[in-house]
Amino acid sequence: MKEARATSRDLFTLRETLARLEPGAARQANDPPKPEEIFTPPLHAYALDPQRALVVGNRGVGKSFWSAVLTDDAALGKIAVAYPRLRLTQVKAVLGFHEAAGKSDGPAPSAVNLGHLLKGGLKPESIWRGVLLNAVRVEAQLQAPTTLGDLVRWMDVNPEGSESALRAADQYFQTRDKIFLLVFDALDRLGDDWGVITELTEGILRLALDMRGFRAMKAKVFIRTDQSKDDSLFRFADASKIRTDAVKLTWRRTELFGLMYNYFRQEISCSASLARLYGAEILSDFDFDLLEKEETVQQQLFYRLAGEFMGASAKQGRTYTWLHDHLADTFGETSPRSFITALRTAAMHTPLPQTTVIDYQGIRAGVQDASGVRVEQLKEDYDWIEIAMKALSGLQVPCDPSTFIARWKEIGTVAALRKGAEVEARRMPLEVSKAAGIAEDGLLDALSNIGVVEYRTNIRINMPDIFRVAAGIKRRGGVRPPSARGD
Amino acid sequence: MLLRSLPSLGALDYYVESSLVSVEDSIFDQMIMPSEFADGGILHVVPAVGANSEANPANVLAKISRAYVERTDEKGNDLSFLDRTRMLLTKLSEKSSYDAIFVDARAGLNEATAGVLLGLGAEILLFGINTPQTFSGYRFLLSHLGRFRPAESGDRDWRYRLHMVHAKAGPSPTEHASFRTQAFELFADTIYDQEEGVEANSFNFDYDDQAAPHFALTILDDSNFSEFDPLARSDQVSRHFYDRTFGQFITGLAEKIGLRT
Numbered sequence: 171m172k173e174a175r176a177t178s179r180d181l182f183t184l185r186e187t188l189a190r191l192e193p194g195a196a197r198q199a200n201d202p203p204k205p206e207e208i209f210t211p212p213l214h215a216y217a218l219d220p221q222r223a224l225v226v227g228n229r230g231v232g233k234s235f236w237s238a239v240l241t242d243d244a245a246l247g248k249i250a251v252a253y254p255r256l257r258l259t260q261v262k263a264v265l266g267f268h269e270a271a272g273k274s275d276g277p278a279p280s281a282v283n284l285g286h287l288l289k290g291g292l293k294p295e296s297i298w299r300g301v302l303l304n305a306v307r308v309e310a311q312l313q314a315p316t317t318l319g320d321l322v323r324w325m326d327v328n329p330e331g332s333e334s335a336l337r338a339a340d341q342y343f344q345t346r347d348k349i350f351l352l353v354f355d356a357l358d359r360l361g362d363d364w365g366v367i368t369e370l371t372e373g374i375l376r377l378a379l380d381m382r383g384f385r386a387m388k389a390k391v392f393i394r395t396d397q398s399k400d401d402s403l404f405r406f407a408d409a410s411k412i413r414t415d416a417v418k419l420t421w422r423r424t425e426l427f428g429l430m431y432n433y434f435r436q437e438i439s440c441s442a443s444l445a446r447l448y449g450a451e452i453l454s455d456f457d458f459d460l461l462e463k464e465e466t467v468q469q470q471l472f473y474r475l476a477g478e479f480m481g482a483s484a485k486q487g488r489t490y491t492w493l494h495d496h497l498a499d500t501f502g503e504t505s506p507r508s509f510i511t512a513l514r515t516a517a518m519h520t521p522l523p524q525t526t527v528i529d530y531q532g533i534r535a536g537v538q539d540a541s542g543v544r545v546e547q548l549k550e551d552y553d554w555i556e557i558a559m560k561a562l563s564g565l566q567v568p569c570d571p572s573t574f575i576a577r578w579k580e581i582g583t584v585a586a587l588r589k590g591a592e593v594e595a596r597r598m599p600l601e602v603s604k605a606a607g608i609a610e611d612g613l614l615d616a617l618s619n620i621g622v623v624e625y626r627t628n629i630r631i632n633m634p635d636i637f638r639v640a641a642g643i644k645r646r647g648g649v650r651p652p653s654a655r656g657d
Numbered sequence: 658m659l660l661r662s663l664p665s666l667g668a669l670d671y672y673v674e675s676s677l678v679s680v681e682d683s684i685f686d687q688m689i690m691p692s693e694f695a696d697g698g699i700l701h702v703v704p705a706v707g708a709n710s711e712a713n714p715a716n717v718l719a720k721i722s723r724a725y726v727e728r729t730d731e732k733g734n735d736l737s738f739l740d741r742t743r744m745l746l747t748k749l750s751e752k753s754s755y756d757a758i759f760v761d762a763r764a765g766l767n768e769a770t771a772g773v774l775l776g777l778g779a780e781i782l783l784f785g786i787n788t789p790q791t792f793s794g795y796r797f798l799l800s801h802l803g804r805f806r807p808a809e810s811g812d813r814d815w816r817y818r819l820h821m822v823h824a825k826a827g828p829s830p831t832e833h834a835s836f837r838t839q840a841f842e843l844f845a846d847t848i849y850d851q852e853e854g855v856e857a858n859s860f861n862f863d864y865d866d867q868a869a870p871h872f873a874l875t876i877l878d879d880s881n882f883s884e885f886d887p888l889a890r891s892d893q894v895s896r897h898f899y900d901r902t903f904g905q906f907i908t909g910l911a912e913k914i915g916l917r918t
Binding site for chain 1: 835838861
């Protein structure tokens with residue numbers, strides 16, 4: 171890298187941009203982002219590939235975001251350029267289920283309707299086949315009832331007619347070189363209790379497996395990490411074909427830093443400042459594409475932005491890795507919202523650094539803030555997490571798993587969760603609902619399945635900083651001596 | 658092991674001599690011998706025991722017991738083992754300038770030498786294989802050092818100078834993680850500070866934090882080195898040969914002491 175040419179004004183501009191970052195709110199699949207808001211990490215190509223049916227991701231990694239993008243023409247047009255191999259311009263995608271299903275146009279049935287159909291004795295798989303047929307009704311030139319319940323009943327008595335209609339639709343897309351994609355999102359909203367959710371989810375997975383038989387009609391199912399670990403969903407014949415092929419939707423370090431540099435790119439004054447920091451003489455000399463995906467380039471420029479070390483020397487660690495490591499869950503993953511929050515806080519931290527945009531003290535403060543944000547974010551999916559985590563306040567990690575269990579028993583955490591679950595099943599973790607033995611063990615499994623707690627050995631569990639800090643849990647060690655040198 | 662012929666004196670002679678009288682500068686020259694393994698640079702070795710002792714091996718044990726004795730100098734100051742070690746290193750590095758000085762301090766670990774570990778201001782490598790004995794042995798040392806935890810951690814915290822080294826490690830990452838887990842437990846119990854938020858003034862780390870002292874550099878187990886005799890087998894110190902086994906350790910160490918390989 172050449173010598174930096176950035177002035178203190180450039181540092182100011184870059185800092186202001188970071189401080190203005192919007193961590194972003196949760197998105198619904200029927201609410202597509204503006205094309206200019208879309209960042210396209212190379213790694214996400216696998217999750218968007220129409221050939222990959224099952225996509226697994228934790229809260230806040232972009233399941234609903236990509237569902238919305240796939241099903242919106244303008245947004246899809248924008249990302250098609252970034253992922254040329256996927257030939258996304260050929261894709262026509264429709265939502266088969268999403269959080270606001272029933273409240274917007276389209277074939278996706280509402281949870282209430284689904285519950286009603288199930289009670290009427292219809293099989294989950296038949297219902298979803300009905301949703302598929304409804305979605306391709308025009309292409310199949312279907313002459314059949316229009317309401318979902320009637321259509322499913324019609325299909326049950328007209329198996330040949332419905333099969334030929336689906337074949338006709340497949341043929342239609344195939345001859346026009348199109349791919350039809352039926353997209354499922356927010357599966358945890360399929361019903362009010364885990365029994366119904368599981369039954370309907372399994373139906374979706376069966377349909378997804380079945381649709382592999384079509385040439386030009388495929389399913390794309392976005393599923394939460396905890397649900398994807400529920401073995402009872404995958405007991406049907408050949409389910410492993412779907413499960414083994416699953417793609418993990420994640421943000422690695424390069425994707426997150428790419429996202430940050432992409433923000434800088436949006437504003438011309440800001441990208442010019444960044445180019446000067448990089449040492450480029452003119453803006454056109456500066457390769458933003460490279461910066462969005464090449465780790466070493468990202469790293470070197472970040473050292474100019476934030477300083478290289480988390481203190482005076484390499485001993486305290488390096489900013490580029492430190493920031494990411496401290497935001498990561500037990501799978502080593504983090505969400506863009508945590509990352510952006512940390513950067514924003516770092517940019518607002520005082521005293522302002524003199525020679526860099528942010529510094530290590532700001533980064534520490536950023537991680538501290540991001541912790542609260544991440545727990546809030548998980549709460550959107552896992553209502554129970556706040557009660558489960560608050561109970562642990564004051565404990566230390568790493569510790570024996572029995573420490574957590576004992577605290578939950580002492581406070582009566584599971585009973586409190588059960589009470590909430592009387593109103594809505596989602597307030598209870600799947601693992602507790604299905605726990606065969608001690609309910610608190612299920613709670614620990616639940617935290618472990620979503621990357622909050624890690625079993626390091628049989629007798630040691632750990633919780634990464636991103637959750638630990640917000641939960642008020644301490645990291646184990648001796649209490650600091652009151653004064654220096656043991657006097 | 659690094660020398661074909663020994664200098665007449667070794668470090669032991671210095672310690673014995675300096676426990677009695679102020680040593681003459683000439684003694685330092687008689688302790689240093691260049692090694693032929695210096696690949697273009699200079700590699701000087703001060704052996705623990707010199708040629709004179711090798712010739713009279715019966716005296717060596719008696720010398721060792723005298724080496725730790727403290728002396729009061731002409732001005733009435735106590736000269737501790739640490740003071741004398743400091744003087745040794747100062748004198749040795751006056752004549753030539755070195756990029757790095759390695760002190761092999763494993764043998765004879767006791768309270769005097771533990772003090773030296775901190776007092777010299779050096780980077781400290783704690784080698785160990787993955788056995789309970791390793792961790793119980795280091796527990797003695799680290800619990801002792803734990804008494805000197807500062808009230809607030811900072812850039813110059815001595816604890817940053819400790820580095821575990823996982824020796825004779827198997828190839829599997831799980832095994833390396835298991836070593837880190839045990840090392841973490843040891844450090845957490847002895848020298849880490851309890852931490853509430855993400856505090857700069859508490860010295861603490863997570864299991865897999867690469868900046869952590871317990872995050873061990875790894876040296877793989879390799880039977881090619883079980884009989885280490887580079888004088889007889891010079892290929893043992895050729896880079897292509899040792900890189901797979903020692904590469905991660907060498908790169909990591911160079912980084913920690915600020916040398917670029």
